[in-house]
Amino acid sequence: MTAPFQASLLDSCERAGPGPLGSTVRRTLLGHGAWIDLRPGWISGADDLFERLARAVPWHAERRHMYDRLVDVPRLLKFYDEDEPLPDPLLEQARDALNAHYARELGEPFRTAGLCLYRDGRDSVAWHGDRIGRGSTEDTMVAIISVGAPRALLLRPNGGGPALRHELGHGDLIVMGGSCQRTWEHAVPKSARATGPRVSVQFRPRGVR
Numbered sequence: 001m002t003a004p005f006q007a008s009l010l011d012s013c014e015r016a017g018p019g020p021l022g023s024t025v026r027r028t029l030l031g032h033g034a035w036i037d038l039r040p041g042w043i044s045g046a047d048d049l050f051e052r053l054a055r056a057v058p059w060h061a062e063r064r065h066m067y068d069r070l071v072d073v074p075r076l077l078k079f080y081d082e083d084e085p086l087p088d089p090l091l092e093q094a095r096d097a098l099n100a101h102y103a104r105e106l107g108e109p110f111r112t113a114g115l116c117l118y119r120d121g122r123d124s125v126a127w128h129g130d131r132i133g134r135g136s137t138e139d140t141m142v143a144i145i146s147v148g149a150p151r152a153l154l155l156r157p158n159g160g161g162p163a164l165r166h167e168l169g170h171g172d173l174i175v176m177g178g179s180c181q182r183t184w185e186h187a188v189p190k191s192a193r194a195t196g197p198r199v200s201v202q203f204r205p206r207g208v209r
């Protein structure tokens with residue numbers, strides 16, 4: 001029996017949706033005022049959620065200017081602004097649960113959801129901080145749910161240094177907080193190994209990208 005099949009069997013015994021947060025969340029201080037919270041396996045029914053999102057979200061490819069060329073963004077995208085309904089009720093539940101847990105510390109709600117589909121190991125996101133909006137000047141939070149096959153999310157201090165690596169998939173939650181978007185960078189590197197598809201859902205406050 002393969003590991004993903006076992007995971008979905010286990011999943012189907014529990015009610016689909018976000019589990020508790022509270023004391024199940026593990027915080028790591030990164031230095032420079034940045035921190036991450038990790039909550040492995042937060043979403044029950046994550047494999048089913050992956051299938052629904054992969055099928056139902058109107059994914060699109062983007063091209064961006066790089067120096068003097070237009071290049072393909074190596075992943076598919078869909079951004080849900082604050083007034084757009086999310087593509088699955090489970091994502092609404094997850095956002096509500098994140099808001100209940102983080103609102104006091106964050107001082108405002110998570111409002112938008114950016115979705116990325118990494119089709120295989122060739123899809124990736126380069127080193128960056130989410131620095132549009134308050135991410136460049138103020139502390140904020142970006143909460144990411146990962147479903148589907150795990151991919152490595154790397155974090156390193158701005159400008160380089162040893163990277164921290166977390167393999168995220170199958171319903172894991174990571175929250176980047178404090179100064180993380182302006183004093184650290186994150187990336188999902190390409191993988192040479194055979195890798196199944198992964199969807200990430202990034203919840204952000206208004207104006208942060």
Ligand SMILES: O=C(O)CCC(=O)C(=O)O
Nearest residue numbers: 116125130144153188200
């Ligand atoms: O896929 C991820 O977990 C990270 C995506 C990301 O960093 C972004 O879209 O800003």
Ligand SMILES: [Fe+2]
Nearest residue numbers: 128129130186
């Ligand atoms: Fe990002």
